[in-house]
Amino acid sequence: MTFISIEFLLFFAVIVFTYYSIPHRWRWILLLAASYSFYASLNSYFVLLLLASTAFSYVTGIIIEKQETKKQKKRVMLAGICVLLFILGWFKYFNFVNDSVRAIAIYMNWNYSVPYQEIVMPIAISFYTFQAVSYLVDIYKGKLKAERHYGYFSIYFAFFPQLVAGPIERAKKLLPQFKVEQTLKYENLSYGMKRIAWGFFKKTLIADRLAPIVASVYNSPDATGSEIVLATILFSIQLYADFSALSDIAIGCARILGIKLTENFKQPHFAVSIGDFWNRWHITLSTWLRDYIFIPLSKGKKKRSEIYLVIVITFLVSGIWHGAAWTFVLWGLIHGFYRVFGDHTKHVRGKMASFTRLDQSPSLHKWVKITITFLLVCFSRVFFRSDSVAEAFENAKLFLTPHSWRPAGMIDALELFSLLDLMIFMFFFVIVQLFHYIERKNTSTWDWLSQRPAFTRYAVYVLIVVSVLIFGATGQGFVYGGF
């Protein structure tokens, strides 16, 4: 059962109906049963692992709290984190490390005989492990009291709307919401449904329409440079539509249940710098990395070079978190480099802008920065999307070749679409951009829309529903569902 299915909508409708029909004291049981059923429908084999990780984090949290000294607390916290990361490492990174060591051993002529292991990665393990780590660290830091109610704690770990691909929530924000008696509110229902519908819209009309086009280029052994450029730009659009749709559906579902999840995206492709990009893209991961990797590592560091090293390490962790492959490591390193380079050249770039008088037209300056940032992000995504390091470098080379950017070549590359598919995609892409434009001008497009005449509002809602029904492509998994 995936989010984009009739089964999920029916399942969710039943949960919502039951949730508001039963007394508050029983709701945690319902949410827990729903969460485990949902997870089991995706990956029944690993429910036990989820249960074990939950029990372990629950007990460890209480033990940390019971320690008397800070040092003892730290020791237990570190031991707990090591166990959680060991589990994550075993399932996600064993073969990656094993293959890498074997490659080095072959190169160095060493004797290395640990065989390849058939390990299936449990769905959502990266997401719930990060939530567990933040829980233990927050207890150690005294920001949070260890949760004693095992049921509520388990829901925090496995809350089905955000289990598969986030947002990565902090216990401090989520746990109290489960404990408050939620009443059926018109605003929550209405807003939740709109967010779910918008998630379906982006996923089925943008992401899943682009996925086969991007795949056809990245799987092709003889793609042209222009095709790589176009496919990479389209992949950026696909990835954003795919992942933000997942967050929209998660946020919408949770809101219907009266739970407010953290926003994960703020139009990242309109970022004016790489730093800004990471404040807008997968926000809950960025803040997690900031709070649990960057800040602890940069504590006491004063030299700029040391801070830069910490930045690179943080992005390296981000890359490795995304996937057990060198392409993701390189992707993380590229972003680390971007971030360091951006910081180091801030003044020079400022001078250049004033030398070229670009800073005198702020709007143009902003759009130049947006374009450059977007292209830098696209370049990094060549590594994110390629299947191997060798392919990634080949594709990156094509991406950087000026010849690949010839307008004629790009127009030819558009023929990757059928003309009808291109027209359908462009229509929906323009609608999404219009939505973003309104959002940039106002705080929320939904609020803006609620102030329009009834006819306009209903026309928009009907357009969303009918478009998803008729043109919505399904069948592609979520890219971030695999992390």
Next chain:
Amino acid sequence: MKRLFIKLTIIMTVALLVFIPANNLVKHSRSYNINDDILAFKKDPHPVDIINLGASHSMYGYYFKPTGLTHLDLALPSQTIQYDFKLLKEYGKYLKPDGVVLISISQITFANAEIENVENYYEILDHSQIEPFRLTDYYRYLYFPGTQSESFTSALSSEMKKLKWDSHQPWANDGKNYAARKYDYVEDLYRAAEEENYFEQNLEHLKELLEYCQENGYQAVLTMEPVHQTYETYFDEAKMDKFVFQYLDTLETDVPFLNHMNDPRFADNKDYFIDSDHLNSDGRKKYSWIIYEELKELGYF
């Protein structure tokens, strides 16, 4: 809450009203009704002289009415050998004694193991034979085919045939563009098949199919339909060897193989083709006569 309920009812009603014409467009489209002949036959079965199996080359390949033979066309687009077999098991009983089964071999026969449009079989095969079969998909196909975007796009594109890039027209660049795209498709399929080892699987299905024909007294004949010469430039001898013959040659069988792929009577005449690998009405009439004559020469009928 009442307000929300009313709002939702309005939105869903209007959406449904807009959706109905779209749904009807799909229901009346060629792609939705692609199995119509088989469905008609299922409702009114009768003994037949000849059955043809295979994918689109075969589907567009045969028209035996002028020869006087009664014929059942069981070929459907991208049909796998496995589904050829399933269909023959279901409809083979209507073949007259010593009737002929034409088993079409194409470039995708050995690489293709996944049915693209499983819904084509919902009404012509027993549901236990269909994999994967999901009840929700079945009812969706029956009553709301407009919700399947591929079906809708396909229906829309057949309504707007001219809405294509010039280079995507079937005979643009003398058919070479089409043939090149088809070649890329087959190459992709072949690569995927290599990873999944579909070749052995399909060869096994073909052997089982031939054995089944023998056990039931059906006269099996392997065929390969004509293509235009532009197609041949992409699917030359070496490529056909790679995609087809290296597997076909391992079959130890005395079943006749009527290979018309490079038939000069068709190869340089666009008038017989819709595109470079599918015969049109004139082409299939001519080709069916040729097959009929050859079968007679072989002692059938």
